[in-house]
Amino acid sequence: MVLSVRGPRQPPDSQSTRRRRRGPIRRRLWAYLFVAPAALAIAAGFLYPLAKVVWFSFYSGSLGALSYVGTANYAGLWQDPVFSQSVLNNLKLLTTVPIMTVLALVIALILNAQVRGWRQYRAIVFFPYILPATAIGLVFGYLLERNGVLNTQLRHWQLGWMAKDWLGSAANVVPTIGGVIIWQQLGFGVVVFAAALLAVPQELVEAAKLDGANGWQIQRAILIPYIRRTIEFFIVVEAITVLSSIFTYVFVLTKGGPAEASSVMEYYIFENGFENGAIGVASAAVVVLLLVACVLIGFYLRLRARAADTGR
Amino acid sequence: MKRISTSLVQQILLICLSLVSLYPLWFVVQTALKTPQAYAVDPSGLPRAPTLANFLSLFQVMPFGRWTLNSLVVSVVSVAAATLIAVMAAYAITFGRFFGQRVFFNLNIALMALPPVALVVPLFTLMVQARLINTLPSVMLVYTVLLIPFSMFFLVNFFRELPLELIEAATIDGASHARILFRIVMPLSVATTATLVIVNAIWVWNELLFALVFLQNNDQRTLMAGLTLFQGRYSTNEPLVMAGAFLSILPLVVLYLASQSFFVRGMTAGIGK
Numbered sequence: 001m002v003l004s005v006r007g008p009r010q011p012p013d014s015q016s017t018r019r020r021r022r023g024p025i026r027r028r029l030w031a032y033l034f035v036a037p038a039a040l041a042i043a044a045g046f047l048y049p050l051a052k053v054v055w056f057s058f059y060s061g062s063l064g065a066l067s068y069v070g071t072a073n074y075a076g077l078w079q080d081p082v083f084s085q086s087v088l089n090n091l092k093l094l095t096t097v098p099i100m101t102v103l104a105l106v107i108a109l110i111l112n113a114q115v116r117g118w119r120q121y122r123a124i125v126f127f128p129y130i131l132p133a134t135a136i137g138l139v140f141g142y143l144l145e146r147n148g149v150l151n152t153q154l155r156h157w158q159l160g161w162m163a164k165d166w167l168g169s170a171a172n173v174v175p176t177i178g179g180v181i182i183w184q185q186l187g188f189g190v191v192v193f194a195a196a197l198l199a200v201p202q203e204l205v206e207a208a209k210l211d212g213a214n215g216w217q218i219q220r221a222i223l224i225p226y227i228r229r230t231i232e233f234f235i236v237v238e239a240i241t242v243l244s245s246i247f248t249y250v251f252v253l254t255k256g257g258p259a260e261a262s263s264v265m266e267y268y269i270f271e272n273g274f275e276n277g278a279i280g281v282a283s284a285a286v287v288v289l290l291l292v293a294c295v296l297i298g299f300y301l302r303l304r305a306r307a308a309d310t311g312r
Numbered sequence: 313m314k315r316i317s318t319s320l321v322q323q324i325l326l327i328c329l330s331l332v333s334l335y336p337l338w339f340v341v342q343t344a345l346k347t348p349q350a351y352a353v354d355p356s357g358l359p360r361a362p363t364l365a366n367f368l369s370l371f372q373v374m375p376f377g378r379w380t381l382n383s384l385v386v387s388v389v390s391v392a393a394a395t396l397i398a399v400m401a402a403y404a405i406t407f408g409r410f411f412g413q414r415v416f417f418n419l420n421i422a423l424m425a426l427p428p429v430a431l432v433v434p435l436f437t438l439m440v441q442a443r444l445i446n447t448l449p450s451v452m453l454v455y456t457v458l459l460i461p462f463s464m465f466f467l468v469n470f471f472r473e474l475p476l477e478l479i480e481a482a483t484i485d486g487a488s489h490a491r492i493l494f495r496i497v498m499p500l501s502v503a504t505t506a507t508l509v510i511v512n513a514i515w516v517w518n519e520l521l522f523a524l525v526f527l528q529n530n531d532q533r534t535l536m537a538g539l540t541l542f543q544g545r546y547s548t549n550e551p552l553v554m555a556g557a558f559l560s561i562l563p564l565v566v567l568y569l570a571s572q573s574f575f576v577r578g579m580t581a582g583i584g585k
């Protein structure tokens with residue numbers, strides 16, 4: 001329902017609300033009262049911390065004994081190889097987004113052809129997405145150990161050359177984490193795309209068939225362009241996720257190891273803020289992360305505004 | 313003929329995909345039913361002599377019951393608080409008029425996409441100052457706040473579909489807005505609210521970062537934070553750790569099987585309309 005194409009929408013400043021605006025103050029007060037708890041929560045829980053984190057980023061020392069250091073924390077980030085490694089790893093992990101998008105699209109198109117059992121398949125593929133990343137990390141930790149289930153099976157099938165130290169070697173660890181992320185998030189894309197495909201008007205497809213288009217042409221020329229907005233949304237949402245919500249995978253699978261090879265920005269913030277007690281450094285890293293996130297959030301807001309305008 | 317072969321290929325592909333999606337869950341279940349010795353001999357095979365001993369020792373070696381209870385309490389309290397706050401705000405955004413309405417709503421959408429890690433350092437210092445660190449209310453407060461933007465967005469999208477005449481008629485009849493909200497709007501929003509509650513509860517249940525940082529007393533941990541501690545201490549006892557993972561997943565599996573459509577609808581709401 002949330003994903004479906006909707007009819008004309010009631011704009012927030014419709015006639016009736018305008019009429020109400022002219023009422024006596026007592027009749028308008030209620031809206032402020034209703035919004036107050038949420039506004040307070042957002043001010044105290046989002047806006048104040050965000051201001052505070054920018055402020056912290058110019059200070060050094062521990063809580064209660066902070067001293068102003070100017071931009072030294074930022075300069076420190078610039079010189080810290082662990083930070084550049086973390087940023088680089090985030091960028092590497094961003095490559096999971098196009099992979100997920102293409103895979104999810106292919107699977108959604110297959111499901112959309114109403115193959116037998118498509119609802120069941122959709123439910124199964126979505127299932128990993130609801131699971132706690134903590135538990136997933138524990139499971140994949142065992143599956144991907146040097147002598148874990150995957151490598152044992154590969155050797156058993158005479159595919160020993162494919163067996164690798166998935167999590168223990170600096171060269172493999174980031175792609176492995178990327179693989180686990182894809183495993184969990186793929187179903188989200190499939191469900192989102194399948195829902196968008198269901199909303200494509202059947203007449204469009206029928207008309208193309210009458211014109212002699214084959215399945216592949218219909219997919220390329222009608223279905224995919226029709227759900228373009230949804231694809232863009234998915235890409236932006238997943239990019240935000242991979243950039244800023246994968247702490248759990250890294251923490252549970254590798255703790256940033258081996259030797260910081262799989263650290264990401266979030267993990268760097270966690271480690272500095274809470275393991276090393278360097279609040280200032282962690283806050284400066286937060287500001288850098290926020291600057292990158294702002295670009296993506298900007299894209300997200302634009303897509304959202306367009307969705308609100310066109311109903312799609 | 314070509315038709316049949318295409319659909320055969322599709323079925324094979326989808327079956328492989330399903331196996332890949334479900335295998336890790338299967339691994340959890342079958343490992344949790346093995347003794348450590350049986351796992352060492354044959355990690356991927358079926359449990360020859362299934363045992364529930366791992367589940368019993370979970371509760372003996374670590375306060376697993378307490379952690380589960382903590383997670384449950386934290387989920388219920390923060391989801392209830394966030395839902396109530398968001399319902400009222402969403403009603404005002406949809407049917408009322410106040411200064412900064414549009415800005416407030418757009419800010420809210422931007423905050424939906426804000427990385428939670430950006431808040432963890434300043435909120436930690438805030439909780440230290442408030443002497444709430446290592447207590448469950450610290451995470452309850454933070455989770456409540458973090459759930460509000462999405463909840464508000466989700467509810468506004470639904471409220472906008474309600475017929476405006478309904479609200480107007482009730483206003484003319486002299487009903488207060490609190491009365492309209494709880495007597496007319498909420499009864500019409502049961503399914504939407506249920507979806508929201510489920511999605512939010514899962515988010516709280518699964519959250520790790522804040523739980524890890526805010527709760528460092530053994531008895532005060534949530535299940536997810538407890539599990540990571542558990543992993544550190546017992547990582548060589550795979551069946552025991554998998555039994556813990558199984559218990560953390562179990563409520564989600566049950567909920568998913570019982571109300572799949574709620575999940576799908578709620579968890580994909582950030583995209584599209």
